[in-house]
Amino acid sequence: MTALSLAGRTAIVTGAGQGVGEGIARALAARGANVVIAARRAETGEPVAAAIREGGGNAFCIETDVTKREALAAAVSAAVTRYGGVTIMVHNAFRGGLPHRLEELDPDSPAWRYSSETAVWASYRCAQEAFPWLRSAGEQGRLILLTSPAGVEGSVNLPAYAAVKGAQRALAKSLAREWGPYGITVNCIAPVAETPSLSSAFAHNPVLRERLTGRTPLGRIGRPEEDIGAVAAFLASDDASYVTGQTIVCDGGSFMGL
Amino acid sequence: MRLAGQVVYLTGGDAGLAGALTRAGATVVPAPPAFTADGHVDAVIHAALDAVALEPRPLADVDDARFEAVWERGMRAAIACCQSAYRAFAGGGGRIVFVVPTVSMSGAAGLAPLCALLEGQRLLAKSAARQWGAAGITVNVLAPALDGFDGDAISLAPAALGSVDIGEVLVGLLSPEMQFVTGATVGADGGIWMSP
Numbered sequence: 039m040t041a042l043s044l045a046g047r048t049a050i051v052t053g054a055g056q057g058v059g060e061g062i063a064r065a066l067a068a069r070g071a072n073v074v075i076a077a078r079r080a081e082t083g084e085p086v087a088a089a090i091r092e093g094g095g096n097a098f099c100i101e102t103d104v105t106k107r108e109a110l111a112a113a114v115s116a117a118v119t120r121y122g123g124v125t126i127m128v129h130n131a132f133r134g135g136l137p138h139r140l141e142e143l144d145p146d147s148p149a150w151r152y153s154s155e156t157a158v159w160a161s162y163r164c165a166q167e168a169f170p171w172l173r174s175a176g177e178q179g180r181l182i183l184l185t186s187p188a189g190v191e192g193s194v195n196l197p198a199y200a201a202v203k204g205a206q207r208a209l210a211k212s213l214a215r216e217w218g219p220y221g222i223t224v225n226c227i228a229p230v231a232e233t234p235s236l237s238s239a240f241a242h243n244p245v246l247r248e249r250l251t252g253r254t255p256l257g258r259i260g261r262p263e264e265d266i267g268a269v270a271a272f273l274a275s276d277d278a279s280y281v282t283g284q285t286i287v288c289d290g291g292s293f294m295g296l
Numbered sequence: 297m298r299l300a301g302q303v304v305y306l307t308g309g310d311a312g313l314a315g316a317l318t319r320a321g322a323t324v325v326p327a328p329p330a331f332t333a334d335g336h337v338d339a340v341i342h343a344a345l346d347a348v349a350l351e352p353r354p355l356a357d358v359d360d361a362r363f364e365a366v367w368e369r370g371m372r373a374a375i376a377c378c379q380s381a382y383r384a385f386a387g388g389g390g391r392i393v394f395v396v397p398t399v400s401m402s403g404a405a406g407l408a409p410l411c412a413l414l415e416g417q418r419l420l421a422k423s424a425a426r427q428w429g430a431a432g433i434t435v436n437v438l439a440p441a442l443d444g445f446d447g448d449a450i451s452l453a454p455a456a457l458g459s460v461d462i463g464e465v466l467v468g469l470l471s472p473e474m475q476f477v478t479g480a481t482v483g484a485d486g487g488i489w490m491s492p
Contacts, residue, residue, distance in 0.1 A: 140423065140428070158367055162355070200419045200423045208416075209412045212404055
């Protein structure tokens, strides 16, 4: 068994039907974790779960709309029924990210509402629903929130997105302090990765890829499983037991913070 | 009189903020976050914070009504304040300052919803700074200590300075010398939280 082995642990990954969430689910499963693919749509989540099972891993999909508390509670309860608990809660799902001018932002528009609901409200609800099980998992308990470099440096095109992604980081820091006595760690990953939404942005604006890779020291866009999933697997592992309240910016060096 | 003749709209905040601004020569107009200015405005300070946000509570015991009151209403107020300021500046530029205690950066047990709100505001300020720089608007964050939270409570070192008059720091931030500072967070918590 390697130090990264997650055998016997159970992870729920929201938004695992594609992109970064899928990459994280695959990376955790590859290291032996049981993985609950909490996807908004079964037609994207089921194939991910099936692929993990075909590779010898343990996974199942449960349709989960992260804006509904009962859906998150059902995902947790399904994980407990099938695998006996929840060790690792990864909240990755996000909807929103529509470019806007702040002076025109309507808080009842999707640009704000989806961002607030899927990033911040869902983080709060994922944390609450998973907490009893994470506490039982003790020093193996993990809450991992997917945020963004925009949540660190702000964004000229996406003020609402930057705000909710920053808020997730502060939630994580506060919970890291609050749950530290139980041994639970709480961290964020701020990735830049080749996802369906980024690919469609590239399709609309071909110079974007060049601009993005041009300002990235490593000269490429992150791969969801190998580059981002591996970092999530590290944070989930015993190797990261003493790391909490942190944001790992996983963007090829584009943003250097400290 | 470093702010002589300036009109400053102020949401929330204690008497210390308004007093320092007034002593520096500014006309202070108390305002709700969503306001329509009457005449020229030089600066808008958003310091309003609902008292409910400051009640400590483990996240497990927070209900949706409380989270709505702290996070959602707090952010909507901050957005409304930015938009009110933008309209009030009427294309002529101006200064916006958010007052955001440093627990937004340190986190605090029992105050997760508050910290989320504060960091959301701080990121809103950075994005507004990026978007509105071309319109001559600067947006900065003044970060005092959170009342009642010394360094020990958030497992940081105690304050290096015994007390800080953040009103004076605010006057400095609004003074002409600071015109090229934007998107910045100026820590004024006496040296509890120090940026990396």
